[in-house]
Amino acid sequence: MKQKLIYIILMFSLFSCDDFITLQPEDTINEGMFFKTSDDYETALIGIYSGLQSIHGGSNLMYISELMSDNHTIWWTSPTTNEMECNEANITTTNGFVNSVWTVCYAGISRCNNILTRIDQANFSDALKSQYKGEALFLRAYFYFYLVRLFGDIPLIEVAFRSPAEIADFDMTRKPVQVIYQRIINDLKDADNLLKNVSGLSKSKASAGAVKALLGKVYLTQKEYAAASEVLSSVMGMNYALLTDYSKLFSVGNNQLAESIFEVNFLSGNIGEGNSYSTIFNPGIFNMDIFPGGMIGHGTIVPTRDFANAYEKNDLRRWAILDSIKLTDGTYQHDLGARKFVDFTTGISGDGGVNFTALRYADVLLMKAEALNEIGFEADGEAFDLLNQVRSRAGLPDKTANNPVDSLKVANQIDFRLAIEKERRVEFVFEQQRWFDLIRTGRALTVVNNYFKNAGLNFTLEEYELLLPIPQAERDVTPELGQNTGY
Numbered sequence: 245m246k247q248k249l250i251y252i253i254l255m256f257s258l259f260s261c262d263d264f265i266t267l268q269p270e271d272t273i274n275e276g277m278f279f280k281t282s283d284d285y286e287t288a289l290i291g292i293y294s295g296l297q298s299i300h301g302g303s304n305l306m307y308i309s310e311l312m313s314d315n316h317t318i319w320w321t322s323p324t325t326n327e328m329e330c331n332e333a334n335i336t337t338t339n340g341f342v343n344s345v346w347t348v349c350y351a352g353i354s355r356c357n358n359i360l361t362r363i364d365q366a367n368f369s370d371a372l373k374s375q376y377k378g379e380a381l382f383l384r385a386y387f388y389f390y391l392v393r394l395f396g397d398i399p400l401i402e403v404a405f406r407s408p409a410e411i412a413d414f415d416m417t418r419k420p421v422q423v424i425y426q427r428i429i430n431d432l433k434d435a436d437n438l439l440k441n442v443s444g445l446s447k448s449k450a451s452a453g454a455v456k457a458l459l460g461k462v463y464l465t466q467k468e469y470a471a472a473s474e475v476l477s478s479v480m481g482m483n484y485a486l487l488t489d490y491s492k493l494f495s496v497g498n499n500q501l502a503e504s505i506f507e508v509n510f511l512s513g514n515i516g517e518g519n520s521y522s523t524i525f526n527p528g529i530f531n532m533d534i535f536p537g538g539m540i541g542h543g544t545i546v547p548t549r550d551f552a553n554a555y556e557k558n559d560l561r562r563w564a565i566l567d568s569i570k571l572t573d574g575t576y577q578h579d580l581g582a583r584k585f586v587d588f589t590t591g592i593s594g595d596g597g598v599n600f601t602a603l604r605y606a607d608v609l610l611m612k613a614e615a616l617n618e619i620g621f622e623a624d625g626e627a628f629d630l631l632n633q634v635r636s637r638a639g640l641p642d643k644t645a646n647n648p649v650d651s652l653k654v655a656n657q658i659d660f661r662l663a664i665e666k667e668r669r670v671e672f673v674f675e676q677q678r679w680f681d682l683i684r685t686g687r688a689l690t691v692v693n694n695y696f697k698n699a700g701l702n703f704t705l706e707e708y709e710l711l712l713p714i715p716q717a718e719r720d721v722t723p724e725l726g727q728n729t730g731y
Contacts, residue, residue: 279358282368285376288359292383293448295352296508300600301519304344305390305676306545308335308712313678314695315551315669319527319579320543327544333692333705335712337731343715345394349387353401356384361404378438382450382458385431389462392424393680396711396728400424416722425466432459447504448599453482454506457603460611465684469615476612479505484605486637491563494584494674498599505603512590512597519596525582525674526569533572534581537591541569547580547673550695554670556651560639561670584674606634606671614664621657628654631663634671661685683710706730 278284299305310316311330318331326340335342359380363373391398397418405411432455439452447454456479463472487493487503499507511517526534526541547565555562566581587596613630616622623645632642643663647653654663668681682688692705708730719725 279362280366282366282372282376285359285363285366285368288355289376289379292352292355292359292380293508295348295355295387296602297510297517297519298348299345299390300508300602300676301510304341304348306524307341308345308394309676309679310674311545312692313682314692315548315673315678316545317548318544319541319546321528323544332701332703333696333709334703335709337713337716337719337727339713339715342394342712343717345390346715346718349391350399350401352387353384354404356380356387357402357404360384374438375442378435378442378455379450381431381435381438382455385428385435385462386458388424388428388431389458392421392428393465393683394712395714396421398424399725400427402427417724418726425462428462429459432462447500447507448509450506453479453484454603456482457505457608460608460615461603464611464615465680467618469618472615473612473619476608476615479605479608480612484608486605486609486633488637490561490637491583493601493604494564494598496587496589496598498601503605504599504601505605505608506601508600508602510597510599512587512592512595514592514595518587518590518592518594519585519598519600520594521582521585521598521674522587522590522596523593525584525586526566527579527581529569529571529577529579531572532577533570535588535591538572539591539593541581542593545674547582548695548699549580550699551669551673552580554666556640558639559670560637564673582674601675606637607677609634610664610668610671614661617657617660617664621660627660631660631667634667638671 279288307327307330311318311327312333312335318327320327323331329335329339330341359376363377363380366373388398397420399416400419400423401414403410403414405414435450435455436452436459439450439455442452445451456475460472460476460479463469463475483502484505485502487501492498493501493503498504499509509517510519520542522535523539523542524544525546526532526543527546528541528543530540532540552565552567564582564584566583568576568578569581570576585596585598585600587598590596609630613627616625616627616630621627628642628644635642641649641652643652643654645653645655654660665681665685665687669678672678672681679688682691688710689705689707696703696705708728711728713731714725714727719727
């Protein structure tokens with residue numbers, strides 16, 4: 245029990261490595277020193293947003309969501325055990341990426357709870373309190389949404405612990421998936437009410453548009469298609485638009501663009517605020533010459549040939565991947581790499597300055613199209629228009645219900661499902677969507693196992709592996725968590 249208490253106190257009481265508060269006494273949050281002014285709460289929110297860098301910054305969730313799919317593989321001579329487990333879709337209970345996602349998400353949830361349970365007693369304007377509450381509710385829902393999709397039943401924590409006794413008495417057993425989803429939906433609805441009249445927020449902050457876009461994705465995942473369609477329509481009435489140039493979404497200077505709804509900020513300059521996309525998305529070739537200072541790739545999440553062949557002819561989104569890597573002698577090696585999210589101006593590993601776009605307008609359009617198709621297939625109806633808006637930006641011809649070209653013909657609901665699946669694959673590569681898309685549509689086993697078979701790989705994704713294992717490190721300190729079936 246002592247070990248459990250120490251672990252939970254440390255996890256639940258820290259804000260971030262950048263916003264560390266020395267606590268007196270150190271096992272509790274000292275309300276006499278903090279959580280008083282608007283600046284205190286803004287600092288606490290910064291700590292929560294910083295956790296998103298840990299999730300999306302180049303490891304953890306990126307390995308799970310991309311490397312476990314048919315989109316990516318490893319091009320490196322000495323991968324770690326954690327990386328190989330993801331590549332082979334053979335996750336163990338000690339996988340470091342899985343443990344990190346769990347820990348970072350629950351730390352973020354704890355920080356949200358610290359704000360939500362204290363802010364009403366603070367002494368500053370009600371308008372600012374409402375904004376901060378809305379941001380905290382959005383972020384709590386954001387963390388829980390990743391956790392429930394990855395792990396299934398999980399603990400539901402809505403309180404801020406203020407003593408070891410409170411922690412010891414708390415029910416840490418896992419709650420059913422539907423209970424977690426109801427908490428997510430309620431948080432997002434409350435956040436929507438609190439943020440609907442707040443304007444001028446940076447796209448790296450929770451906004452009314454971000455809340456609605458995430459709620460639409462939650463409803464779609466829960467197969468509540470009418471609710472998803474309605475809320476996504478409201479996002480379409482906001483001031484978002486597809487960017488004409490797809491490449492600008494994922495290159496240096498991609499902050500605050502019209503298509504972006506919610507983004508995670510990264511800064512280069514060797515100040516500890518960068519991402520690792522430049523190295524992990526490009527192969528580990530020792531004499532490569534694509535970055536300053538001779539920096540080489542780590543090759544841990546590079547495109548598969550199967551994915552490279554998924555693009556249609558003349559698809560402008562093919563820009564996202566490299567077909568060959570320039571070498572120091574001026575020649576090229578024909579291996580696949582990446583341009584998307586890659587900062588070609590830095591020669592320091594982990595110092596990429598390209599923002600990660602967590603929610604964007606193209607996703608809203610394709611989610612809305614998916615929801616409409618599930619409500620009922622309509623030949624050349626609104627769902628087709630939404631799909632074709634995304635295709636048009638990519639320089640591709642429209643898909644229609646009676647197109648004489650077979651590859652452009654979408655004759656029924658099943659055809660449309662597969663058309664959306666393919667479009668999402670090439671549109672959102674490297675954006676941590678592929679695994680969740682396949683899980684949501686029930687296609688993960690078929691698609692991933694076909695990929696393994698066609699690639700001549702002796703790996704198999706089993707049904708129980710559609711959920712990740714509860715990290716063993718968590719079960720060691722909290723045995724009542726139990727374990728997912730099969731692990």
